[in-house]
Amino acid sequence: MARVWFARKRGARWVAGPEPAFDLPLELLAHRLDLGPQRKVPETETPVTGRPALPASGPEKVFVEVTSEDLRAVPFPGLAPGWYDSPFSRAEVERRLAPLALRKAA
Numbered sequence: 001m002a003r004v005w006f007a008r009k010r011g012a013r014w015v016a017g018p019e020p021a022f023d024l025p026l027e028l029l030a031h032r033l034d035l036g037p038q039r040k041v042p043e044t045e046t047p048v049t050g051r052p053a054l055p056a057s058g059p060e061k062v063f064v065e066v067t068s069e070d071l072r073a074v075p076f077p078g079l080a081p082g083w084y085d086s087p088f089s090r091a092e093v094e095r096r097l098a099p100l101a102l103r104k105a106a
Contacts, residue, residue: 002026003065004033004097006090007047008058014047016063022097026070030079032096033086035064037078046083062086062093 001023005016022029029035047063068081086093 002029002067002070004029004093005047005049005063005065006093007061007063009061014045014061014063015051016047016049017051019050020065021094022101024097024100025073026066026076026079027074028100029064029097030076033062033064033084033088033093035066035076035079035084035086037080039084039086040080041083041085043082060090062088062090 002025003020004022004024006021007014007016009015041063047061049065062085064084064086066079066081066084071079071081088096
């Protein structure tokens with residue numbers, strides 16, 4: 001299950017959390033969030049996770065954490081384990097993924 005994180009800038013680092021916003025199979029996320037090799041985040045720019053929620057102001061970014069286990073289930077050409085950013089806003093990501101999360105919980 002790939003994890004979708006909402007992050008805010010704190011100083012020079014992105015801080016995500018306190019927990020993932022969505023935890024869904026990569027095959028449901030890849031196209032909906034426009035993930036591809038061009039969106040891989042360099043290791044020096046990956047967010048810090050598991051921190052307390054940040055204030056609701058300031059720039060926000062959507063990150064997707066992909067593990068080797070995610071890629072074992074359904075291989076995606078060009079994707080490797082690591083962090084990816086989505087070009088969509090938090091509101092758009094919630095709109096695209098909320099129905100999937102509801103279906104999964106039912």
